[in-house]
Amino acid sequence: MAVSYRHWIHKYILREEPGPILSESILQRIWFESLVRNPLSTLHGEKISLNHPGFWNHRAGPDFLRASFSTADGSLHEGDVEIHRHSSDWHAHRHSDNPLYQKVSLHVFWQLDPTSPPSPSSICQIALADQLAAPLTELISLFQSSTPEMTSGEKPGRCRQTLLSLPPDKLREILEEAGWHRLRQRRSLAQARVAAHGFDQSAWIALAEGLGFSENREPFASLARAVPIQHLLELSDSTSREAILYGAAGFLPDPTRTPCSPRAQGLIQRLWDKWWEFRELWRDRILPSSCWRLGGTRPNNSPLRRLAALSFMAEPEVWNPWLESVRKGNAEDFFAQLKAVSHPFWNQHSAWNGRILSAPSRLVGLDRATALLFHILAPLAEICEKDLMQRMVAWPIGGDAGMLRSACLRLLGVPFPPPDIRSHLAREGLLQIYRDFCRGEADACRDCSMPDFLKHR
Numbered sequence: 015m016a017v018s019y020r021h022w023i024h025k026y027i028l029r030e031e032p033g034p035i036l037s038e039s040i041l042q043r044i045w046f047e048s049l050v051r052n053p054l055s056t057l058h059g060e061k062i063s064l065n066h067p068g069f070w071n072h073r074a075g076p077d078f079l080r081a082s083f084s085t086a087d088g089s090l091h092e093g094d095v096e097i098h099r100h101s102s103d104w105h106a107h108r109h110s111d112n113p114l115y116q117k118v119s120l121h122v123f124w125q126l127d128p129t130s131p132p133s134p135s136s137i138c139q140i141a142l143a144d145q146l147a148a149p150l151t152e153l154i155s156l157f158q159s160s161t162p163e164m165t166s167g168e169k170p171g172r173c174r175q176t177l178l179s180l181p182p183d184k185l186r187e188i189l190e191e192a193g194w195h196r197l198r199q200r201r202s203l204a205q206a207r208v209a210a211h212g213f214d215q216s217a218w219i220a221l222a223e224g225l226g227f228s229e230n231r232e233p234f235a236s237l238a239r240a241v242p243i244q245h246l247l248e249l250s251d252s253t254s255r256e257a258i259l260y261g262a263a264g265f266l267p268d269p270t271r272t273p274c275s276p277r278a279q280g281l282i283q284r285l286w287d288k289w290w291e292f293r294e295l296w297r298d299r300i301l302p303s304s305c306w307r308l309g310g311t312r313p314n315n316s317p318l319r320r321l322a323a324l325s326f327m328a329e330p331e332v333w334n335p336w337l338e339s340v341r342k343g344n345a346e347d348f349f350a351q352l353k354a355v356s357h358p359f360w361n362q363h364s365a366w367n368g369r370i371l372s373a374p375s376r377l378v379g380l381d382r383a384t385a386l387l388f389h390i391l392a393p394l395a396e397i398c399e400k401d402l403m404q405r406m407v408a409w410p411i412g413g414d415a416g417m418l419r420s421a422c423l424r425l426l427g428v429p430f431p432p433p434d435i436r437s438h439l440a441r442e443g444l445l446q447i448y449r450d451f452c453r454g455e456a457d458a459c460r461d462c463s464m465p466d467f468l469k470h471r
């Protein structure tokens with residue numbers, strides 16, 4: 015019997031046991047996603063409830079900044095989080111001598127190393143080994159490789175000839191199998207998130223990630239965690255929702271200090287006045303400016319415009335029917351809501367400077383809305399796989415065009431999939447193989463097991 019894509023990935027790319035493959039970055043991702051039991055037990059048997067995992071810090075210092083948690087007596091604590099594979103790494107890395115680590119209040123690791131001296135008693139120690147919210151192998155499989163960056167000069171790789179020499183139906187079969195693997199992984203992650211945060215909040219995080227694009231996926235997800243949808247829905251007016259999102263993102267200029275364009279002046283002043291009513295409440299949830307990637311995005315895809323889209327979607331009369339479309343797997347309603355997203359200022363601007371875009375542009379373009387079908391609706395829809403497959407045939411084609419181009423160039427030597435393998439699943443499969451095997455790395459072909467997999471097929 016032919017070996018399946020999933021089987022091959024588990025055998026050659028993943029491992030069953032947490033060996034070297036359980037890297038610190040996987041533990042960090044698990045923490046970022048809060049896919050842990052809540053409350054968590056410390057090594058001393060205390061229970062702590064995690065309110066916010068903190069903001070991922072990619073610079074020197076602790077892994078997460080400003081996490082917030084409550085102890086069993088109800089008191090609220092805030093502090094940084096350091097994550098290691100081994101508990102002994104705290105001392106091995108000499109963190110106690112480093113002033114950057116003075117605010118660490120949670121030391122999180124996989125397992126206790128019984129021979130290592132404990133970290134300082136002021137720091138809660140948490141071993142994650144028995145406290146995950148989903149099976150470890152599933153989590154490793156989900157987070158094992160980061161999404162590759164788009165590569166502008168991608169070159170054909172080692173398996174191109176073999177792939178192109180396959181009969182079209184065989185090639186399509188392999189790609190669609192990889193596509194199903196991708197979809198199932200997304201559904202697994204969605205299930206783990208729903209179990210940890212509930213359906214509404216999981217959809218909110220997925221929407222924020224999708225609007226963040228690959229450059230700002232992480233800060234958008236951080237923002238959605240910092241400002242849960244439930245809080246926004248309870249507010250009585252849209253200005254408050256918008257003010258909290260822009261304020262917590264750190265995107266609101268102070269109109270008393272920053273000269274504003276007359277076009278933006280009214281909007282900024284309105285949001286700023288509202289933000290001042292809430293600011294103290296949200297102070298510890300404001301994202302550090304260092305987490306945003308603001309340069310290099312096209313004006314139409316500016317995070318400020320994406321945030322306007324997120325804010326529009328948080329209106330109860332928009333959010334509730336849209337969420338229902340996700341739950342029911344209704345692509346038509348899902349798409350219609352996203353196409354209707356608009357904002358009187360941001361439809362025509364990409365920044366606060368008042369410069370007008372060359373043409374008014376949708377806050378969520380058609381290509382992005384199509385990509386969101388796969389990022390949000392397909393993983394979260396409460397329908398069976400067979401039903402999902404039948405519905406997907408009628409979905410519009412598109413989404414993730416840049417990444418698909420890179421994958422096609424690498425795997426097939428052409429910028430677009432050939433016409434006979436243009437199904438949704440085949441497109442998803444190309445993206446998954448690119449992520450699992452090529453990883454956007456020029457030298458990944460050298461030790462790649464994909465050519466062997468193709469031989470086995």
Ligand code: SF4
Pocket residue numbers: 170171172173174424425447448451452458459460462463464465
């Ligand atoms: S890295 Fe592997 S899958 Fe990617 S092109 Fe090279 S041989 Fe093929």
